[in-house]
Amino acid sequence: MYESREDLEKVLSRLAERIQADPAFIEASKGKNLVVAMEFPDLEVFFHTRFQDGTVAAGLGEPEEEPTVELVMDSDVFDRIFSGKLNPAKAAMKGDLAFSGNATAAMKFQRTLSDFIRLYQQAKQDVGI
């Protein structure tokens, strides 16, 4: 899907901007304190999202603190999951998605999946990918 690290970083940067400004994400962050880190080892790219009681911060790179939830997947797996084409549970069962961390927190994060998918699709359109 992604031909280069730069393509993925462009989309993720735009995604970060959208996440931080999205009312649904801000609402979902209320009462939460968790950090979700993603790694895309095939392109050596990192992305993180921090939910902190009413504020959301997202960006490229590894988070400064130990993440509550960590997801490691190739960029094409990420694209299929966040395009709604691949069930993350199935990807994990097949070994295409490695999940680490607090399972309860992960469930909370999973509730934002539909919003994540929406914003990811918009971000791709924004950068023309």
Add this chain to the structure above:
Amino acid sequence: MSVKILVTARFDETALETLRRYGEVEYAGFAESQRVLAGSKLVRALEGVHVLVTEVDQVKGYVLKKTPDLRVIACCRGEPVNIDVEAATDHGILVLNAPGRNGDAVADLTLLFMLALLRHFLPLAAMLRQPGDGMEKLAHAFYDYRGNELWGKTVGLIGLGAVGRRVAQRLRPFGARVLAYDPYVAPETGAEVGATLVGLDELLGESDIVSLHAPLNEETQGLIGEAEFRKMKPGAYFVNTARAGLTDEDALYRALKDGHLAGAALDVFLEEPPPPDHPLLTLPNVIATPHIGGNTAEVVIHQSHIVTEDLVRLFEGQRPHNVVNPEALERFQWPQKLDG
């Protein structure tokens, strides 16, 4: 300098003690840490490590490119699905596995399923908790839920590998007749565990209970479909503790719904976990569990000792029993700085 061993699998303490006689062991079990290692974290964890004993970490090719010290991956699973075996072989890394680690656990569950189906265990176990007249319940249980014994029944096992053989052994003292279909097993092997090897059609037509114990691969995908379910005896039971992909779930649903089969017990589904409105879960004659076959405390002991035995063999210059990539074994060597 000694061999450095990183153990991230769930592991038995006595097996760890054995490994400590051969090298410097770091234990960081994933169950305790709730961390599955993958990507850059796995690369960092493997710095200077010669042996990785793993169960769930994602050991992909791009990780192996960056772990020059790694010589052996001992995977505590029957199928090393979390390891890129081809990449490991390319890098000269030996991959060991733990076949049969959950053989006893799955065989136990299979027997539980068979007995629960024959004795209508689930509805009867629920009955006393339901409101209603006690004597009526007693009569209902006595007249409508009379069970059957395994004694004198014919049980057909499809697949006579590590699990199938253990199921056959467990059936022997119940007085059941055991048939088995496995094109890769010799009749003598079947005889050793009290099973008679037959063709698939014969097994389906004669068995009161058919139980699956085959691996899922191109050859076995969809092995039991509409035609095969219809070849089963009317009123027979079906048990699957292996893989859902061996069957056609829709065909199984039809065979249960129209009463051709009396019941089924399933630990595996095409979609896991199956949604609550999954057609098979709507049937009262289906026992369903969420893929718990290998989920026992003892599986940790089994897997620990299977891979430790092979690692000890390797440390002592012998050939391990369970090598996934024998081509890597031919050119296997410990780093020269470890020698002597």
